[in-house]
Amino acid sequence: MLRWHPRPEDLRSAKYPLILQPLITAEDAESHVHALERREVPTQKGHSAYMPIRFVPFEKISKHYKLMLAFDALVLWKASGQMPTKGTIIHGLQHTILGLRLDTLIHEVQLLVGKLRALLSESIPPDPVLIKHCSECEFETYCRKRVAEKDDLSLLDSLSVTERAKLNAKGIFTVTQLAYTFRRAAAPNVWHHAKRSITMLSRLSQFETKDSHSREARVSNQGNTSLS
Numbered sequence: 001m002l003r004w005h006p007r008p009e010d011l012r013s014a015k016y017p018l019i020l021q022p023l024i025t026a027e028d029a030e031s032h033v034h035a036l037e038r039r040e041v042p043t044q045k046g047h048s049a050y051m052p053i054r055f056v057p058f059e060k061i062s063k064h065y066k067l068m069l070a071f072d073a074l075v076l077w078k079a080s081g082q083m084p085t086k087g088t089i090i091h092g093l094q095h096t097i098l099g100l101r102l103d104t105l106i107h108e109v110q111l112l113v114g115k116l117r118a119l120l121s122e123s124i125p126p127d128p129v130l131i132k133h134c135s136e137c138e139f140e141t142y143c144r145k146r147v148a149e150k151d152d153l154s155l156l157d158s159l160s161v162t163e164r165a166k167l168n169a170k171g172i173f174t175v176t177q178l179a180y181t182f183r184r185a186a187a188p189n190v191w192h193h194a195k196r197s198i199t200m201l202s203r204l205s206q207f208e209t210k211d212s213h214s215r216e217a218r219v220s221n222q223g224n225t226s227l228s
């Protein structure tokens with residue numbers, strides 16, 4: 001969809017009362033903002049008259065959505081030179097309105113963006129760590145393969161981030177290392193994770209076999225198409 005790209009001077013002068021689905025860009029960042037609503041003229045210099053609005057279909061609003069709104073606000077700030085101080089999330093079946101103060105959230109997003117910039121500036125991509133959202137991600141096959149090659153602890157989906165960090169602090173980074181620490185009587189939790197890892201790895205090998213079969217089938221189909 002073609003998105004409108006408002007000019008910085010129009011954002012600064014708050015020319016429009018409502019801007020729907022603008023594409024805001026600043027430096028190396030861009031945000032597909034859902035809407036900007038003009039509020040009363042701010043009393044403090046450097047503050048924006050626009051309030052970013054985000055629409056979320058869910059009833060429960062997690063921190064993730066608040067940070068997305070703060071990212072909209074951060075890019076608007078950088079594009080216009082004026083910082084939005086308040087934002088709104090409209091969510092759920094009843095279109096519940098959640099008003100948020102943005103200063104602390106924007107600061108948090110700035111730190112996250114800084115970390116992302118540092119990661120992107122490295123020549124080698126970071127190693128993937130599997131999370132619960134991987135099943136919805138287009139890179140799942142690639143990441144699972146890399147994680148399996150590394151035998152990374154994130155293969156154990158029953159292991160929380162905190163548990164994994166604790167094991168890493170003890171120098172345990174792989175499923176094999178974890179299995180060596182296993183003593184059934186003394187550590188029933190580790191036994192539980194080890195059992196899940198075996199199930200997980202066997203599922204993974206089935207998944208990879210299926211994936212390679214479908215890839216072969218695709219190659220064969222493409223060959224047939226080009227020949228016909």
Ligand code: SF4
Pocket residue numbers: 128129130131133134135137138139140141143144
């Ligand atoms: S599949 Fe890879 S890129 Fe996608 S969420 Fe998981 S780790 Fe991240």
